[in-house]
Structure formats: C-alpha cells, structure tokens
Amino acid sequence: MKNILFILFLSINFSFSQTLKGIITDSISGNILKYTNFSFKNSDGGTTSNENGHFIINIKNKINDTLKISYLGYEPKFIPLNQFNEDKEYILNYKLEISNNRIDEIIISEKKNKYSEQVKIKSKTEGDIRIFAFPGCEFALRFFNKRQEVGRVKSVKIHFRKNPNANTLSKYRVKFYSVDSITRFPSNYLLKEDIIITPKNKTYIYELNVEDKKIPFFNEGIFISVELLDLNREFKKGDKSGPGLRFSKGEGQQLTFENYYGKKWFRSKMISNLNSKNYKPINVLIDLNIIYRKK
Known part of the structure; x- marks a missing residue:
C-alpha cells in the first residue's frame, strides 16, 4: 500500500x-x-x-x-x-511580426541582375574531426568575397560524416546571413524562409541548389550556417543522430561562429590538439558556388 x-x-x-x-x-x-x-x-x-x-x-x-x-x-x-x-x-x-530592414531593399534590387560566371569557394581540409553538436546549436561559416563585386549564391555543399551509433536521422536548417559592418558577426537574414534538409546517414557531401532563391553575395562576403534540429525532443545530444557535421583545421584561422537556439552569436573556440603548441582553429566544412555577372 x-x-x-x-x-x-x-x-x-x-x-x-x-x-x-x-x-x-x-x-x-x-x-x-x-x-x-x-x-x-x-x-x-x-x-x-x-x-x-x-x-x-x-x-x-x-x-x-x-x-x-x-x-x-x-x-x-x-x-x-x-x-x-x-x-x-x-x-x-x-x-x-515580420521584420523589415534596409537589406531587404538591396536584395530586391539585386534580383534584377543577371549572373552567369561561376566561381567555386572550397573549404581547406586538414584532418577529419568528429564533434557532436547539441540540438539547437548553429554553426555559421564566414565566406570572403575576394573579387569585391556583388554575386549570387548558386549552391552550397555541406560535408557530413556517418554516425554508426545513430538511432535517429538528423534534420538540419540552413541559413544565410550578411556580415555586420562593425562586429563582423552574422547579421541580417538573406533568405527569409526555412530550408530544412534530412541528409542520409553516411559520409558524403550534400549539395543544396539555391540559385532560384537569388541570395546575394555581398562585397564583404556572407555567412552560411547549419543548425541541428530536434523537433520531437528525441535526444539531448547529437551523438545519437546521424549524420553529423564534418569539421577541419585546414583554414588556419577561426571563421566559424556559434549560436544556441537563436540566443546570441559568439566566435567559436573550437581548436585541435588542445595540449599542443601547434593547435589550430576548427571550422565547419562547407563549400560555396557563386555566380557573378559575366564580363
């Protein structure tokens, strides 16, 4: 009793x-x-x-x-x-309520331009680093515009790694941000719609074609982010979902920023070889295809 x-x-x-x-x-x-x-x-x-x-x-x-x-x-x-x-x-x-800002006007004006010359921006790979992200964790990678002329995003390639211990298929949200002129952190959304992807649990490169979205590639570059979703609250940590994101130490500088459930951006502190003097910053692996106006 x-x-x-x-x-x-x-x-x-x-x-x-x-x-x-x-x-x-x-x-x-x-x-x-x-x-x-x-x-x-x-x-x-x-x-x-x-x-x-x-x-x-x-x-x-x-x-x-x-x-x-x-x-x-x-x-x-x-x-x-x-x-x-x-x-x-x-x-x-x-x-x-829907937000309105000056960057919306710039995006609308850029949509009228025609682009055809393609340029690829590939992340430098060194090592294959395994990191389990928590649900709600968003990794944004900075891309620089070396040509200093406005282009348009054609496609994004996200590197994934198979998780053999996964019992749940991962869902990710992909976002595009402008670069803040002062802080150089991710700033305004360049695409005000959700892009949700469910990649296969294997080691491969997932290509996302966004040419029809007409996302501008500004002179100061842009950020592209990937956020792990847990819509049904099935896991507390990404070690039970797959595939996971791939990371590398090839860039030699910290280009990745982190965010947790839309809270506040901070520069990532991920580094390799923590106990070594030769440690390097770790960045999420994303490639980018840009199209510019044909000269």
Missing part, C-alpha cells in the same frame, strides 16, 4: 510541472510558424517548435529569466517569466 501511494505521489507532482506550451503564428496571416526557436536570455536551455508549430518548454527554476522567441525574418519576442510563478502548465499562443 505504501508503494502504491508513493508512486501516485510522484505522478501527481510530475503532471504539474512548470511548463509553457502553445503555437506560434504570423501576426497578420495567422499562418503557423514551424521550427521556431526558444531560448533563455540569462541561462542555458531551449527548444524548437515542431512541424505543426507546437512548442513545450520547461520553465522550472527560470522564474527570474526572460524567454526569447525567434524565427527567420521575424522580430524576436521577449517574455518575462516572473508572471508564470505557479507549478502548472500554461497554454499560450504567440504571434510574431
């Missing part, structure tokens, strides 16, 4: 966990915004809404924090959590 009561007590406490759940939609059209990111302003943790726009996030012990909701091409929303101070499940639906 004591055992039965004890189990019942545990189940009751678990059912009243402090959580937020709901759906994220467009403020004008009402369309569901799937794969929306959620992160905490002052602490770790986060999640992503699923394919139906539904989200659920545990806010236990986060009462003094602020929840950030972010989505491609929309203004982020910040929710103070001190208003949710009871141990219960809160059902809330949020609407996000």
Whole structure:
C-alpha cells in the first residue's frame, strides 16, 4: 500500500510541472510558424517548435529569466517569466511580426541582375574531426568575397560524416546571413524562409541548389550556417543522430561562429590538439558556388 501511494505521489507532482506550451503564428496571416526557436536570455536551455508549430518548454527554476522567441525574418519576442510563478502548465499562443530592414531593399534590387560566371569557394581540409553538436546549436561559416563585386549564391555543399551509433536521422536548417559592418558577426537574414534538409546517414557531401532563391553575395562576403534540429525532443545530444557535421583545421584561422537556439552569436573556440603548441582553429566544412555577372 505504501508503494502504491508513493508512486501516485510522484505522478501527481510530475503532471504539474512548470511548463509553457502553445503555437506560434504570423501576426497578420495567422499562418503557423514551424521550427521556431526558444531560448533563455540569462541561462542555458531551449527548444524548437515542431512541424505543426507546437512548442513545450520547461520553465522550472527560470522564474527570474526572460524567454526569447525567434524565427527567420521575424522580430524576436521577449517574455518575462516572473508572471508564470505557479507549478502548472500554461497554454499560450504567440504571434510574431515580420521584420523589415534596409537589406531587404538591396536584395530586391539585386534580383534584377543577371549572373552567369561561376566561381567555386572550397573549404581547406586538414584532418577529419568528429564533434557532436547539441540540438539547437548553429554553426555559421564566414565566406570572403575576394573579387569585391556583388554575386549570387548558386549552391552550397555541406560535408557530413556517418554516425554508426545513430538511432535517429538528423534534420538540419540552413541559413544565410550578411556580415555586420562593425562586429563582423552574422547579421541580417538573406533568405527569409526555412530550408530544412534530412541528409542520409553516411559520409558524403550534400549539395543544396539555391540559385532560384537569388541570395546575394555581398562585397564583404556572407555567412552560411547549419543548425541541428530536434523537433520531437528525441535526444539531448547529437551523438545519437546521424549524420553529423564534418569539421577541419585546414583554414588556419577561426571563421566559424556559434549560436544556441537563436540566443546570441559568439566566435567559436573550437581548436585541435588542445595540449599542443601547434593547435589550430576548427571550422565547419562547407563549400560555396557563386555566380557573378559575366564580363
């Protein structure tokens, strides 16, 4: 009898966990915004809404924090959590507003130009470094424009590595950013739509053709990022999903930036041979095909 009561007590406490759940939609059209990111302003943790726009996030012990909701091409929303101070499940639906900035005008004007001369930018490979990313972790690689003339992105090649221990097929989100003129960090979105890919769990190069998206390649270059998604909250770390991203130490400089559930960009600190004087920065392996105006 004591055992039965004890189990019942545990189940009751678990059912009243402090959580937020709901759906994220467009403020004008009402369309569901799937794969929306959620992160905490002052602490770790986060999640992503699923394919139906539904989200659920545990806010236990986060009462003094602020929840950030972010989505491609929309203004982020910040929710103070001190208003949710009871141990219960809160059902809330949020609407996000489309963001507008000057770079949108530049992108529209560039779409009118015609491009045909192709140039390949390949990452320098040295070593084959295995790193398991956490869900929500986004790696952005900087590409420089040596020709100093505006081009257009034709295709992206992402290097993947087979994970023989995987029990879940990985999903990744690919994004394109401009370069901030001051910080040189990833800045504005160059494509305000989701590109979700599900590569095969093997070691190979996945080519993504985006020529029809007409993404500009500015004089200062661009960033291309890859984010590991866990839409059904099936794993806590990428060691059980495959394929994983490939990394290399061939560039000789740190060109990779990291982000966690859309929280804040920081320059990656990944290095090889930590205990050696000959350590090198590690970068995610991505290649890029650019087309320029034919001279």
